[in-house]
Amino acid sequence: MFDGGDTIDRSGRESGEPPCRSLIVGVHPRPIPLGTASSPAAAPAVPPALAPAADETARLHRDLEAARARHAAEVAHLRGELLDARKQACLGELLGTTTHEFNNALTTILNYARLGLRHRDQATRDKALERILSAGTRAAKITASILSMSRSRSTRFEPVDLLLLIEDVLVLLEREMMKYRVQVEREFAPVPRVSANPSQLQQVLLNLLVNGRQAMPSGGRLILRLSHDEASGFVDVTVRDTGCGMTPDVMRRIFEPHFTTKAGPDETGKGGSGMGLASCREIVEAHRGRIRVESAPGKGTALTIRLPVLDVASARRTA
Numbered sequence: 001m002f003d004g005g006d007t008i009d010r011s012g013r014e015s016g017e018p019p020c021r022s023l024i025v026g027v028h029p030r031p032i033p034l035g036t037a038s039s040p041a042a043a044p045a046v047p048p049a050l051a052p053a054a055d056e057t058a059r060l061h062r063d064l065e066a067a068r069a070r071h072a073a074e075v076a077h078l079r080g081e082l083l084d085a086r087k088q089a090c091l092g093e094l095l096g097t098t099t100h101e102f103n104n105a106l107t108t109i110l111n112y113a114r115l116g117l118r119h120r121d122q123a124t125r126d127k128a129l130e131r132i133l134s135a136g137t138r139a140a141k142i143t144a145s146i147l148s149m150s151r152s153r154s155t156r157f158e159p160v161d162l163l164l165l166i167e168d169v170l171v172l173l174e175r176e177m178m179k180y181r182v183q184v185e186r187e188f189a190p191v192p193r194v195s196a197n198p199s200q201l202q203q204v205l206l207n208l209l210v211n212g213r214q215a216m217p218s219g220g221r222l223i224l225r226l227s228h229d230e231a232s233g234f235v236d237v238t239v240r241d242t243g244c245g246m247t248p249d250v251m252r253r254i255f256e257p258h259f260t261t262k263a264g265p266d267e268t269g270k271g272g273s274g275m276g277l278a279s280c281r282e283i284v285e286a287h288r289g290r291i292r293v294e295s296a297p298g299k300g301t302a303l304t305i306r307l308p309v310l311d312v313a314s315a316r317r318t319a
Helices: 051-118 122-150 162-179 198-214 276-286 312-318
Strands: 006-010 158-160 182-188 194-196 220-229 234-241 290-295 301-308
Touching: 051 122, 051 162, 122 162, 158 198, 162 182, 162 198, 162 220, 162 234, 194 198, 194 301, 198 220, 198 234, 198 276, 198 301, 276 290
Parallel strands: 182 220
Antiparallel strands: 006 290, 158 194, 220 234, 234 301, 290 301
8 A cells, every 4th residue: 555655763762962071180199209208198189279170160060960950850841731731732622523422412312312201112212212321321431531631641651451542532533534434444453551641642542543534535544453563562553544645755744843734723623733743753752662654645644653562560560
């Protein structure tokens, strides 16, 4: 499907700051005249003029280290605030969809409840109760998915079942996929759990699924694949669409903040800020994972997230 396409692999390891270079200035003692005792007590002291300079250098070094620690803490705090703001924006985009979905479930419940009250025969009442149960179950799933994504920000990682996580996200987008004639295909192999922050991974999956849907304005296929590479110890989550694909120039820039090929949010209120994939990359890197993209014009796009398998032994130690 992607013969002749291009590939970009983001390893998640950004180049660090250049190493600090320290210049150590040594003070050479004056030579000891012949015949003078060379015992430790007789060792020459640092010249008085240089002692204050050495003390000042040490003090400056301590101040620089303290400032560096403060700045690192501030950057970490701001990074967390930014991730939280992006998550809230993502939830805001979902508000219209989920409200509509919940209203549909309530309408179904009310209509079949009235049907059951009007018709006293057992067959009609059984059918009404089955439809009410089905709609109520769907409403509960929608509520659970939204609560899972909107819970308070936490950096805590926990064992996550990716199959259940994907299904929770699909619940929120099921009607939208049907509206745009997008057929969702599941290719799920049994995979072990990963250590992750569930709400952050939901945000990543939601972004990838919405991007795939937007790449197929006239409908198409969205293939979700789960696989486990035992040799490397990674689980792969692939979101593949049959949409318009990307040129090499666009592929090189898709993870840049504020870069977008969209004119703005579509009629569902999603997309257009240029922060979706940049946020996805940041979250995946924080999970010690990698994100890979394959695409070619007219042949669709596949985005694969590689996440390390949960270390059961360390999880038990931290539990």
